[in-house]
Each structure stands twice: as structure tokens, then as C-alpha cells.
Amino acid sequence: xxxxxxxxAAAARWRVRRDxxxxxxxxxxxxxxxxxxxTAHRVAWLRMEYGWRRSHRLAALRLPMPQxxxxxxxxxxxxxxxxxxxxxxxxxxxxxxxxxxxIVWQDIGAVHHYETEIGGHRVVPLRDGSRLELNTDTRLSAxxxxxxxxxxxDQGEAYFEVAHDASRPFVIHAGKHRIxxxxxxxxxxxxxxxxxxxxxxDGRVRIDALDVAGTEAPAIAVRGEVAVAAAASTLVTPxxxxxxxxxxxxxxxxxxxxxxxxxxxxxxxxxxxxxxxMIDDTVAVARTRISGSFEAANVQAFVRLLxxxxxLRVEDRGDRIDIAG
Amino acid sequence: MVDVRLVDEWFMREVLxxxxxxxxxxxxxxxxxxxxADLRQELYVQLYEAARRGLPTCAxxxxxxVARNLLINQLxxxxxxxxxxxxxxxxxxxxxxxxxxxxxxxxxxxLRRLQAGLRCLPAKCREVVELRRIDGLSQTEVATRxxxxxxxxxxxxxxxxxxxxxxxxxxxxKIRRAPATLRxxxxxxxxxxxAVS
Numbered sequence: 096x097x098x099x100x101x102x103x104a105a106a107a108r109w110r111v112r113r114d115x116x117x118x119x120x121x122x123x124x125x126x127x128x129x130x131x132x133x134t135a136h137r138v139a140w141l142r143m144e145y146g147w148r149r150s151h152r153l154a155a156l157r158l159p160m161p162q163x164x165x166x167x168x169x170x171x172x173x174x175x176x177x178x179x180x181x182x183x184x185x186x187x188x189x190x191x192x193x194x195x196x197x198i199v200w201q202d203i204g205a206v207h208h209y210e211t212e213i214g215g216h217r218v219v220p221l222r223d224g225s226r227l228e229l230n231t232d233t234r235l236s237a238x239x240x241x242x243x244x245x246x247x248x249d250q251g252e253a254y255f256e257v258a259h260d261a262s263r264p265f266v267i268h269a270g271k272h273r274i275x276x277x278x279x280x281x282x283x284x285x286x287x288x289x290x291x292x293x294x295x296x297d298g299r300v301r302i303d304a305l306d307v308a309g310t311e312a313p314a315i316a317v318r319g320e321v322a323v324a325a326a327a328s329t330l331v332t333p334x335x336x337x338x339x340x341x342x343x344x345x346x347x348x349x350x351x352x353x354x355x356x357x358x359x360x361x362x363x364x365x366x367x368x369x370x371x372x373m374i375d376d377t378v379a380v381a382r383t384r385i386s387g388s389f390e391a392a393n394v395q396a397f398v399r400l401l402x403x404x405x406x407l408r409v410e411d412r413g414d415r416i417d418i419a420g
Numbered sequence: 421m422v423d424v425r426l427v428d429e430w431f432m433r434e435v436l437x438x439x440x441x442x443x444x445x446x447x448x449x450x451x452x453x454x455x456x457a458d459l460r461q462e463l464y465v466q467l468y469e470a471a472r473r474g475l476p477t478c479a480x481x482x483x484x485x486v487a488r489n490l491l492i493n494q495l496x497x498x499x500x501x502x503x504x505x506x507x508x509x510x511x512x513x514x515x516x517x518x519x520x521x522x523x524x525x526x527x528x529x530x531l532r533r534l535q536a537g538l539r540c541l542p543a544k545c546r547e548v549v550e551l552r553r554i555d556g557l558s559q560t561e562v563a564t565r566x567x568x569x570x571x572x573x574x575x576x577x578x579x580x581x582x583x584x585x586x587x588x589x590x591x592x593x594k595i596r597r598a599p600a601t602l603r604x605x606x607x608x609x610x611x612x613x614x615a616v617s
Contacts, residue, residue, distance in 0.1 A: 099461035100595075107578040115559050115574075138431065138464040145432045146585025152531050153538070153553040208529070236529075414477065 099135070106139035110147050206238045211251070214367045214392055216348070224258035225265065230284075230345050231367045231391075252284035254346055257298075272324050273303045281316075282343055291324040294342035302329050350391045357383045357401075361418070367391040371415045372398070380407060380420035427471045434479035435467055440590020442487055450491050463490055530588075537587035540594070541580055548576040549584070 109126055112118070130137050211217045211229045219227040222239045229235065233251025238244075244260070246253075248269040257265045259278025267274040270289050279298020285291055293300060295316050302314045302324055314329035316322040319339060322331045341351040350367075352360050358381040361372045372394065374381050383405060389397050398416055401407045408419045439460075446459050466486050476482035538546055551562045552573075559577070563570045579595065587593030 099455065099457040102461070103457070103582060104578065107582045108574065111559075111574050111577040111581060134465045134468050135461050137428075138461065138468050141428055141431050142436060142464075142585055142589070143581055144428075145436050146581055146588060148432075149530060149588055150534060150549075150553050150581070150584055153534055153550075154556060155531060156535070156554050206529070 099139075102133075102135055102139045103142070105129075106136065106143045109140065110143040114147075206236050208234070208236045210234045213369050216345075223260060223263070226256040228254040228346055230254070248283055248285055250285060252282060252345070254280075254282040254343060256280045271304060275301045275303070279318075289325065291322075292342075293322040293324070294339050295320050295322075296339055296343065304329065344388070345391060348391055349388050351388045353386050354384045355386070357381050357385055357418075360385055364389075364391070364394060364397060368394045369414075370394055372418060373415050374418040378420055380405075380418075422472055422475055424472070426475070427468060430471060430475055430479070431464075431468055435464070435483055436589060438480060438483055442483060443590065445484060445487055446491065449488075450494065454494065459490070459494075463487055466490065533588055534584065537584045537593050540587060540592075541583055545576045545580045545583070548573055549580040552577060 109129065112122070113126065130140055209217060209219050209227070209229055211231060211233045213232045215229070215231055215233075217229040219229065219237070221227065221237060221244075223244055225239075225244070227235070227237070227246070230252040233253055234249040235251075235253055236247045236249070238246075242263065244257075244263050244265040246255075246265070246267045248267055255265075255267070255276075257276050257278050257280070265276045265278075267276075267283060269283055269285050269291055272291050274283060274293065276298065279300060280296040281298070281300055282294045282296075283291065284293075291302075293302060293316055295318050297318050299315060299317045300322075302316065302322055304313075304324065314322055314324070314331050316331045319333055319336060320331050321334050321338065321342065322329055324330075337353075341353060344351045345367075350360075350363055352363075355363075358374060358376050361374050361381075365371050368391075385405070387400075389400075394416065398409050398411075398418070401418060402409045410417045410419075442463065443456065443460065446463070447456065450459065463483075463486060467483055470476070470482075470486065538549065541549060547566070548562060551557045551565060552559065557565065559570055559573050563573045566573070582595050583593045586595065
């Protein structure tokens with residue numbers, strides 16, 4: 096029907112072909128040539144790339160397969176199915192499953208979505224008496240019913256005060272990890288590169304890594320501990336109560352730095368403010384260590400302090416502020 | 421010139437999510453003469469090339485501005501120019517509609533949207549997509565499982581990808597097939613690609 100349709104069909108073919116096991120350097124050269132031949136090719140390709148990436152989510156629907164199927168190899172694409180196992184176990188109690196067919200998710204209607212914008216802070220009371228606080232730039236969903244309590248932390252950081260209920264463990268899914276609690280107070284933060292940080296103010300939490308083949312012992316963190324989880328390994332460290340308090344200071348709108356490098360402090364401020372601070376990570380001044388408490392939303396005050404106390408040069412450029420030595 | 425990789429990511433992150441709203445804009449304010457896919461391609465090409473010269477600060481405002489100019493130029497090129505139509509376009513309020521509440525809710529639960537899109541696929545295509553994307557089977561494994569050749573699997577996946585992408589970006593998930601003459605041309609192009617690779 097149109098030139099655009101043909102180009103789109105070609106882009107789709109290319110995208111699908113690229114995922115074959117036998118993609119060679121010659122194939123790559125041909126694809127690059129096709130992409131460079133016209134911007135129309137390139138935008139069509141980007142559209143298909145977008146669709147392909149998003150369709151990866153479908154892996155969450157996978158049913159646990161019996162061991163003896165298809166002679167599978169254990170490559171990383173299969174990693175998703177373990178994540179799905181946890182979700183499926185929960186979902187199975189809520190949705191009817193017809194044997195041999197795919198689950199069709201009915202609109203359960205009980206999943207609630209919550210979001211904060213950059214610099215935002217939101218308190219969410221849950222039906223079971225638990226309480227969530229969402230920090231800056233956070234997205235999560237919660238589903239509480241008679242049989243289960245589940246939260247999906249898609250992005251950002253939240254503080255949880257979970258009402259005690261032994262009959263309904265409170266489960267938080269964050270990337271490839273799952274956190275299970277009975278009743279307790281703690282924060283969970285998802286950072287770049289799939290890093291997860293859990294700071295426990297009270298009680299106990301269990302952290303499972305879900306894409307590990309075999310039985311990896313879950314990590315348990317208790318009051319006064321901070322757990323950092325990356326991929327399959329979780330490091331639990333006992334810390335001072337002050338440290339836990341520092342991790343949770345955002346709840347009061349405050350950022351506390353204790354001998355923190357300027358580069359790290361800048362990164363932290365940037366989570367909470369649209370006006371971004373820019374500092375060259377490679378220069379010595381970025382490694383200057385600073386300490387103190389700051390209002391998370393008051394970038395100007397922070398920057399004024401950097402200038403007056405540390406003699407740093409500061410230039411306000413509207414959507415960003417450049418910091419130099 | 422901005423690095424192409426940066427523009428690629430910007431395009432996928434900032435522009436594609438606007439597709440539903442942009443298409444509605446083009447449909448509501450255009451003359452209905454051009455094929456929507458052609459118009460969209462023209463718009464995306466202009467957005468991409470402009471971004472190569474410099475990434476805009478606000479993708480939304482930028483995209484709608486370019487879309488409006490596209491319609492204005494289209495009107496100028498057409499034989500019968502209605503002065504009223506031209507005036508209408510030029511005063512068009514660019515702070516245009518956000519996506520509908522339903523679409524916004526659906527977008528938030530992407531998995532649900534994908535499932536809805538899956539349900540719209542023809543049966544055979546859907547089966548292939550499910551084996552590949554849900555089960556994570558390789559293309560070879562899918563072919564073996566269904567007892568078909570790999571090129572069939574590839575064709576079905578390509579079709580499924582187009583339909584799902586279209587659906588996720590706010591369309592109806594239906595792909596119109598090209599008439600015979602264009603299909604022959606496409607076949608020739610494909611054979612050429614194959615000869616190269």
C-alpha cells in the first residue's frame with residue numbers, strides 16, 4: 096500500500112533475523128548499510144527495536160515447565176522463567192488457570208499503581224494497615240487481597256512499614272529480586288545496573304535472587320543492617336543506627352552526607368531535582384569529601400555552600416549547574 | 421552532529437511513546453489524502469534528522485510543532501488550497517491533547533497491553549510469538565516444535581513484531597498487506613539483501 100509499509104516490513108525482518116543464533120559480521124555489515132541508506136530505514140528500525148525490547152516483558156508470563164521438555168540449553172534468555180515462577184505462584188491463587196493453555200489475565204481490578212515525579216514524595220496507606228512512602232522518581236504497583244500482599248517496585252525507592260500478618264507474607268518484586276517480610280520497617284532502592292539496596296530499620300527481611308539456577312541461600316537482613324544485592328549475590332552489612340537513619344533521611348526531605356565524595360553527593364542530589372548538577376568525574380575536585388545535611392530540594396543552597404566553603408566555581412546554566420574546581 | 425546512538429535512544433525514549441497522540445493529531449488535522457504510515461514516516465524522518473543536528477529540550481512540543489508544519493506544507497503542495505484550512509492549521513494550538521486516560525492506564529501496565537496485543541494476532545502468528553517471546557525458544561527450536569521451516573518462523577515473527585509494536589504504540593495492531601505489485605518489488609529487495617548477506 097505504501098513505501099512506508101514496505102520499509103517497515105523490511106525493518107521487522109531485519110530485527111527478527113538479528114536475533115538468530117547465526118548472525119554474522121557480514122549480516123551486520125548488510126544491516127548497517129541498509130540503515131545508513133536512508134533515515135526512513137533507520138526510524139523504521141528504531142520502531143521495531145522499541146517493539147522488540149518491550150515484547151521481552153512477555154517472558155514474565157511463562158508457566159513453570161516440567162523438567163523433561165524440549166532439550167533446553169541453559170542460556171540467559173531462559174533466566175526470566177524463574178522470576179515468573181514467583182509471580183505465577185501468587186497469581187495462581189487469584190486467576191483461574193486452564194491446564195495446557197496460556198493464562199489470560201482477567202482484569203483483577205485490585206492492582207494499584209503509584210508514581211512520583213522527580214523531587215516527589217508520596218505516602219500511600221494500604222488496605223492491610225501497611226504504609227508505603229515513595230521517594231523521588233519512583234514507580235510501583237501494589238496488590239493487597241485476602242490471600243496475598245504484593246508490591247512491584249519498577250523504579251526508584253520506597254520505604255515500607257509493613258503491618259504484621261503471618262498468614263500473608265508481604266512480597267516485593269524488584270527486578271530480579273524478591274523481598275519477603277512478615278512485618279517490619281525498611282526501605283528498598285533500585286539503582287542503575289540492577290543494584291538493589293535494602294536498609295532495615297526494624298524486623299527482618301528475606302531477599303531472594305530469582306534468576307539463579309540451583310538453590311542459592313536467600314539473604315536475611317535484620318534491623319540495623321543494609322543489604323546490597325546485585326544479580327545473584329547479596330551482601331548484608333551491619334551498620335550503625337546513624338547509617339540507617341541517613342539512608343532514610345529522605346523521608347524528612349533531607350540528604351545526609353558523611354564523608355561522601357562530591358561526585359556521589361551530586362549524583363544523589365540529581366535524583367531529586369530537575370535542575371541537574373554537572374561535575375567532571377575525572378577531576379580531583381570530584382573526589383573532595385563532604386559531610387552535612389541538606390534539604391534535598393534546595394539545590395541552590397547546596398551549590399552556594401560548595402562555593403563558599405570549598406571555593407568551587409559554580410555556573411548556573413538554566414537546566415543545569417556546572418561545578419568546577 | 422549528535423552521535424547517532426544518542427539520537428536513536430532519544431528517539432525511542434521520547435518520540436515513540438508519543439505516537440498515539442501524534443497520529444491522532446495528524447488524522448484530526450490532516451486532509452486524509454496521505455497514507456497515515458507515509459505521513460508518520462515523513463514526520464519521523466524530519467524529527468530524527470533535526471535531532472541529529474541537536475537534541476531538542478522538550479520532545480513533545482518539538483514533535484507537535486514539526487507535525488503541524490508537515491500538515492501545512494502538505495496543504496501548500498495540494499492543488500486546491502483552502503485559505504480557511506491554512507488559517508486553521510496556523511493557529512492550531514500546539515499544547516495538544518495528552519493520551520486518553522484508558523491509554524495512560526494501559527501504558528502503565530505494559531504487560532497487560534502486550535497480552536491484549538497478542539490476542540489480536542492471527543492464531544499461527546500468535547503461537548510463534550508465544551514460543552519465542554514467552555517460552556524463550558530459539559527460532560530453530562520453534563521451527564522444530566511446530567514442524568515448519570525457519571523462514572516461516574521468521575516471517576511470522578516479523579509480522580507479529582509489526583503488529584505488536586503497532587498495537588503498543590496506540591494503533592489497532594492490524595497490518596495491511598501490500599498489493600501484489602509492491603509485494604513483488606519487496607521480494608526483489610529481499611533477494612538482494614540475501615545476496616549481500
